[in-house]
Amino acid sequence: PILLSSSPPGSLSDTASKATSPSCVSLRSPSHGEKTSLYIFLYIYIYINKSGLVTFIFLSERVKDYIQAAKFHMYQQSLEMEEGLSITFHYVDQHVSQREIYRSGKNTSKCSDKEFAITGRTQRQKNLLHSNVGKSVRCILLLGNAGMGKTTLIKKLCLDWSRNSLPQFDFVFLLDGKGLTLTEPIYSLQTLLFDLSSVAPCVDPNEVFAQVLADPKRVLLIFDGFNELRDYESLLQTQEKDCFTLLQKDSKTQTFTVRQLYSAIFQRLLLPGCTLLLSSRPRGAASQLLRRVDTLLEVCGFTSDSIESYIFHYFTDPALRASALDCLKSSSYLYHLCWNPGLCRLACMVLEQSRNSENLPRTLTELCHQVVSLKIENKDLLLQLSALAWEGVKSNSSTIPRDRSLRVNPFSCLLSLLILYSSKVFNLVYFLRIVSDRSFLQALPFQMGTKWRRRPKREELELTQRIVVGLLFHKKKKLQLLHSHTETVFRNTLISRQGLVAKHLAGLSYSDLGSAQVLELCHYVYEASVSQESKNLPESLRFNGVPLSPPDVFTIKNALLTGAAEGRSFCLDFENTGIQISGLRALVSLNNINSFRACIADVINLWEQLEQSGEEELLQGAVSKFHIQPLKATQVCHIEHLEKLVNIHTNKSSRLSDSILTDGVPAVKDLHKLEFDKQKHKIFIFLDLLDMFDYNLLLFSLEESKIEDQGAEKLASILHSLTSLEVLNLSQNCIGDKGVKKLAHALKDLPKLHCLSLYSNDISDEGAESLAAVLPHMPSLTHLEMWNQCIPYRVLERLQRQDSRILSL
Secondary structure, eight states: OEEEEEOSOOSSSOOOOOOOOTTSOOOSOOOTTTOOHHHHHHHHHTSBOTTSSBOOOOOOHHHHHHHHHHHHHHHHHHHEEETTEEGGGOOEEEEEEEEEEOOOSSOTTSOOGGGEEOOOHHHHTSOTTGGGTTOOOOEEEEEOOTTSOHHHHHHHHHHHHHTTOOTTOSEEEEEEGGGGGOOOSOBOHHHHHHHSSSOOOOSSHHHHHHHHHHOGGGEEEEEEOOTTOSOTHHHHSOOOHHHHHHHHHTOTTOOBOHHHHHHHHHTTSSSTTOEEEEEEOSSGGGGGGGGGOSEEEEEOOOOHHHHHHHHHHHOOSHHHHHHHHHHHHHSHHHHHHTTSHHHHHHHHHHHHHOSSGGGSOSSHHHHHHHHHHHHOOOHHHHHHHHHHHHHHHHTTOOSOOTTOOOOOGGGHHHHHHHHHTTHHHHHHHHHHHHOOHHHHHHTSSOSSOSTTOOSOOOHHHHHHHHHHHHHHTSOHHHHGGGOOSOHHHHHHHHHHHHHHHHHHHHTOOGGGOOHHHHHHHHHHHHHHTOGGGGGGOOSEEEOTTOOOOHHHHHHHHHHHHHHHHTTOOEEEEOTTSOOOHHHHHHHHTSTTEEEEEOOHHHHHHHHHHHHHTTOHHHHHHHHHHBOOOSEEEOSHHHHHHHHHHHHHHTTSSOOSOTTTTTTOOHHHHTOOEEEEOSOTTTHHHHHHHHTTSOOOOSEEEOTTOOOHHHHHHHHHTTGGGOTTOOEEEOOSSOOOHHHHHHHHHHHTTOTTOOEEEOTTSSOOHHHHHHHHHHGGGOTTOOEEEOOOTTSOHHHHHHHHHHOTTEEOO
C-alpha cells in the first residue's frame, strides 16, 4: 500500500490521539514525494484533462475571495480534532489499499458483502493507482472499521485543499452522513451545501452557488460517517416523478429532505460531474452502494513501525516512552490490538498508569474495563451510560441520541470511542441489573448457529456480545466496582450468567458454524478463558472470505495451541482473508498444522522471507504443508499468482534453494481440480503453462471464459499431456466449428475422460458431426453435453440416437 499521513481517529466515530510533540510532522503543502495517497489519487487520475493540464476557469473577485475564506475556515476546522487536540502534533503514517469490486451472478445491480474482493497482502501492496489509469473516477468509497482513522484521513485531505494542494477543486464541501437522519423537508441544495456542511459563512451565497452549479466538475463532496444509515438502497431508487421534476428545476422555493438531496446527488440529478468521497464501515448496508462506486479504498491499520511511531509521539518523556514500548511488546495480544489506531490510543492511556507488564490487560475486555475505570468514577454516570449503550445496541446505533445529554465534560474527548468499545462494559451492568436469565441467553452469540444466516452482525453487536461474555469471567473484585447490587445478589447473578454462557457454548454444533462464526468463537473462548471449548473445534478450520486482522490471528493461534495441548492437529484455509504475512508465518510455524492454504503470492513471499533468514526447517514445512487443491480462479491476480508458482515448480523463477525444491512444489504436483471463471484475458497465459509439465489434472474447467476458436486450438495442442483428465468443461466459450474440429481430433488422446461439456457455444451441425465421429474412439466417455443453438434440432436428435452418451438440454 501507499503511505499516507493519518492520525488516530477524531470525530463522533473516531477519536484523535493525545497532542504531544509539535515536531511530529510538518504540515506544509505536500511536495512530490510527500503527498497522501488520496491526494495523489484525486490529482492524477480524476481531474487532469487529456492534455495533462489542470483546467482553470474564470472566477469573479467575490467568488475568489470566498474561496480563500473557505480555505482558511477549512484549515482551522481540519487542525482542530477535539478539545485542543491538533492534527499537527500526532500524525502517524498509515496505509491505504485499493480493493477490487467484482460482480457475481446475473443481476450485477444487487451487491452483497461477498462482492468486496478480499485479496492477499502482496496483491494489496501493488500500486494503489495502477488499475485506474484511463478510467473515469467520480465516486470513491473509503472503508475502515471503527477507530481506523477514516475521519482523520478526510481531515488531512481537507487540510491539503486549504493549503492549495488540490488546485483541481474550487469547492470542497464536508457533510456528515448522520445528517440523513434529519427528516424535515426544509432543505434545498444551496442550504445543504452552505448550512449543513463545514464551510465558511457566505455573504453572497447566491453568486457562489451559481458558480458551483456552473462547473460541478470542480466540486468535491465528502460524505463522512455513513455508518448509521440502515437503508442505503433507498438513496439509489428512482425519484418519484413530481420530486424528480422539482429537483431538476432547482427552485429555491422548493424544499426537500436531506435524504432526497443526497439521493439526487448520487443519481447525478444534482451536480452532475462532481466527485463524491464517501466513508463507511465495511460491513452492512454500505455494500449496496457498490454499483455507484468507481473506486474502493480501505484504511489498513497500523503496522509495527506505525505503533512505535505512535508511542514515540504520545509519550514525551524518553524514559516513559521506552518503558511503555517495552511493556507493550511484552503483552502480545495488547500489541496486536494496537493495529487499530483507536485501540492503540486506549492502550497508551493504560500504559500511562502501568509501570510493569503484569498489570496490563491481556484481553479486549480488560482493556475496556481499565479505560472505563480510569475515566469514570461516578456510578450515576456509569448507569446513564449503561442505559445509553444498551439502547444503542437494541437500535443498532453507535451514536448518542440528540435528545440525550450527559454532564461529562472531562470525559467528552473520549466519549465517542468509549461508546463504541468501552461502553460494551456498561452493558454488563445493565444485564446484571434488569435483564432476566432468558433475555440474557437470547443475547448470547450463535442463536441461529447455522451457515445460512444471511446477514453478518454489525460491529456494535458483535463487540457487545464478545465483551459481555468476557466480563462475566473477569476478575470478580474488579467487577464489583461496576455494579450496585449487594454482594450476595451480585455473586449469585454472576454465577448464574457464567453457567448459562458455559452451557450455551458447550451445546453448540461446531459443524454448523460458518467461517465468521468460528472466528467469533475463537474470540469468545479467549476473552472468557474458557479453554475447554476450543477442544471441540473442527479439524478443518476454513476462514475463506473472512477478513483477518492481527487480533483475529492471535485468537486463532490461541485456540490452535489449546488444541495442540490435547494432541489435536488442524488443516487451515486462509484464502481470501487478507491475512498479514507475519500472521501467516505465526500460524504455519505451529507443529500441529497438517496443511494450509492461503493467497499464493503471500505464501511465496513467506517462503522467500524464510529462505533469507536461514530458517530451513520452517521453510521445508511451509512448502510441504501448502496446498491449492482444488483451485478456482475468480480474479485475474489468481492466474498471475499461479503462473509464478508454476515457474517455481519448474525451477524457472525461484529464490529457494534446490534442496527445498528437489521434487518441485507439492502443491502443484497434487493439483487435480482446476477451474477458471470468466478470465478471458489471462487464460492464454495458463494454457502456455499447461504444456510445461504433467499437471495430473482430473478436472479442468474453463466455463464462460470466452476462449473462442483461438483458445480452443491452443488447448487442443496441449491436451495430449493431460492424460489423467476425467472431466473437461468448455461450456459458454464462443467456440465455433473451426475450434471444435481441432478439439475433436485431440480428445482421442484422453484415455480417462468420462465427462465433456460443450454446451452454449457457437457449434453448428458441421462441428457436431465432427464430434460425433470421434466418439467411437473414446470408450471412457460417459457424458457429452453438446447442446448449442446453432445445431438444428433434427441433427442433434439423430446424433443422440446414434450415441446415447450425447445428452439433451
